[in-house]
């Protein structure tokens with residue numbers, strides 16, 4: 001059976017079950033009227049049941065024949081129904097892992113419709129944008145392969161990046177400290193992906209990320225980052241309510257100061273967030289830790305651009321056996337990162353020149 005097809009028979013059976021449930025539920029309410037919340041809760045349980053026992057209608061985005069032959073969407077949806085397969089949870093979505101019988105591993109992003117970010121948006125547009133994103137061709141970006149929509153959630157399937165998030169690699173694994181060469185190549189990879197997205201001339205224009213943080217970067221290898229979650233950036237129409245936008249744009253610690261007074265996500269706002277990611281790579285500290293904001297710390301510690309003073313903030317686990325060439329490279333990247341988090345938008349580089357600057361550092 002084709003993985004993506006919900007058969008007519010199953011569909012009719014489900015319709016019948018659903019109607020029965022509604023009838024039973026309403027009759028049970030007796031004289032008390034319909035409790036909508038309890039009803040919604042029940043439907044949620046019902047949806048889980050559906051996913052588990054029926055193949056839900058899936059749709060291909062990719063034309064890639066390897067994925068089309070290896071990825072079984074029904075199997076992927078089965079995996080999502082089991083909590084043990086949950087890999088991580090970000091502000092907007094939950095990621096699940098699904099391993100196919102052939103051994104190929106996929107990652108399924110579940111977006112919650114009732115989440116604030118989606119209250120403003122319609123499924124047709126979401127699908128249109130997914131199709132645009134599916135056609136992108138850049139090795140530092142997570143490209144959607146297939147999707148499924150249900151009443152409460154959207155599920156988008158990607159190839160599984162084996163090493164989790166950059167946040168986990170940098171901040172939670174103590175034994176394996178990322179080497180400087182890896183961190184440098186991660187910075188270049190993210191800049192490459194960002195320059196690609198900002199330079200896109202898709203039918204919907206350049207792609208601007210709604211939020212960028214070490215938690216939205218997934219690692220294919222220790223030195224190859226993939227930018228994920230970018231589709232959210234396009235979902236929001238900035239013409240709608242102001243509060244909703246500011247509530248969802250950006251993650252704490254990565255939010256550019258100008259977002260406090262505007263509602264538009266911008267390319268230079270993305271560059272700011274990238275600056276914070278670079279600071280995390282350089283210092284080994286999270287964007288926010290114990291109430292300390294990394295951006296503020298970097299700006300105060302580096303006010304005098306005196307070499308020795310700057311070094312205080314760099315990750316001491318890297319400095320101990322770094323050659324002077326590596327130290328210089330780290331300081332050059334620190335200067336670039338500080339440029340990215342400049343308060344004035346004019347002082348921040350654009351993503352393309354950012355990439356050039358990073359690549360030029362390699363030849364010092």
Ligand SMILES: *[C@@H]1O[C@H](CO)[C@@H](O)[C@H](O)[C@H]1NC(C)=O
Pocket residue numbers: 001002003072073074075078
């Ligand atoms: C896909 O997975 C479902 C559920 O495990 C299974 O019934 C079906 O046979 C699989 N399809 C293919 C083509 O392997």
Ligand SMILES: *[C@@H]1O[C@H](CO)[C@@H](O)[C@H](O)[C@H]1NC(C)=O
Pocket residue numbers: 112113114115116
């Ligand atoms: C979806 O989001 C709503 C509102 O943010 C939340 O109450 C609900 O628990 C979420 N559901 C899941 C399955 O994450």
Ligand SMILES: *[C@@H]1O[C@H](CO)[C@@H](O)[C@H](O)[C@H]1NC(C)=O
Pocket residue numbers: 137138
């Ligand atoms: C994607 O890009 C790579 C290298 O940049 C190229 O070799 C490949 O043909 C491209 N694929 C498509 C489908 O455009």
